[in-house]
Amino acid sequence: MAQNQRLMAVAFTAIAGATSYKLYYATHSGVTKSASAVTATSSPITVPDLTNGTIYYFRLSAIHGGGESELSVEANKSPTDLPLVDYCVIQYPSTLTLSANAVANPPDYIFIQVYQTGVTSLSYNDPRVTVSVGYGPNNTNPITHPQLWTFFSAVWNDQCLCQSNPEFMSLITAPSTPGTYMFAGRVEVTGVASATYCDLDGNGGNSGLSYSTSAQGILNVN
Numbered sequence: 001m002a003q004n005q006r007l008m009a010v011a012f013t014a015i016a017g018a019t020s021y022k023l024y025y026a027t028h029s030g031v032t033k034s035a036s037a038v039t040a041t042s043s044p045i046t047v048p049d050l051t052n053g054t055i056y057y058f059r060l061s062a063i064h065g066g067g068e069s070e071l072s073v074e075a076n077k078s079p080t081d082l083p084l085v086d087y088c089v090i091q092y093p094s095t096l097t098l099s100a101n102a103v104a105n106p107p108d109y110i111f112i113q114v115y116q117t118g119v120t121s122l123s124y125n126d127p128r129v130t131v132s133v134g135y136g137p138n139n140t141n142p143i144t145h146p147q148l149w150t151f152f153s154a155v156w157n158d159q160c161l162c163q164s165n166p167e168f169m170s171l172i173t174a175p176s177t178p179g180t181y182m183f184a185g186r187v188e189v190t191g192v193a194s195a196t197y198c199d200l201d202g203n204g205g206n207s208g209l210s211y212s213t214s215a216q217g218i219l220n221v222n
């Protein structure tokens with residue numbers, strides 16, 4: 001395989017009655033059944049020969065006794081050789097309660113702190129650092145099921161001069177259906193580190209730190 005080619009594993013939730021699955025993909029949005037496809041019998045499906053840094057769009061169908069289903073909601077992801085950020089964490093809160101469809105108002109910010117060697121250690125607000133906060137269904141993982149999560153941009157918190165760990169904050173809009181959801185942070189450093197998801201315990205390239213669904217924030221919607 002050429003050096004700039006990558007494999008990508010796309011995970012999904014199994015569908016009752018399905019005997020196999022087809023994952024359609026393309027480098028543009030609006031994927032149809034005429035696109036390239038990979039067939040497998042279970043999650044995840046591995047897609048070969050993808051180009052680093054290119055955004056790919058994916059839609060899934062299930063094969064069952066009645067034939068092939070309609071395509072799923074579209075998701076996208078880009079393969080990369082860049083490492084994870086050195087460190088990121090949900091600083092506060094661990095739990096947030098909002099009304100359905102409500103736009104959060106101050107002080108209901110979600111705060112994310114970030115560290116990247118040679119980037120945040122030199123500037124609190126380096127333009128290469130992009131931070132967002134998102135929510136998804138209870139007990140789902142934004143790394144393996146990004147299509148189920150909704151993310152909102154975060155901005156630098158200029159009131160927190162947090163040494164070399166700058167802090168970012170976001171006000172999210174609650175989903176329309178009441179229930180329990182999970183929330184997490186997502187950090188990228190353009191040209192330096194790939195998308196890294198942040199939980200309450202901290203995550204990143206640091207030894208011993210990894211993303212865990214048991215350490216996600218809890219979003220109660222009523």
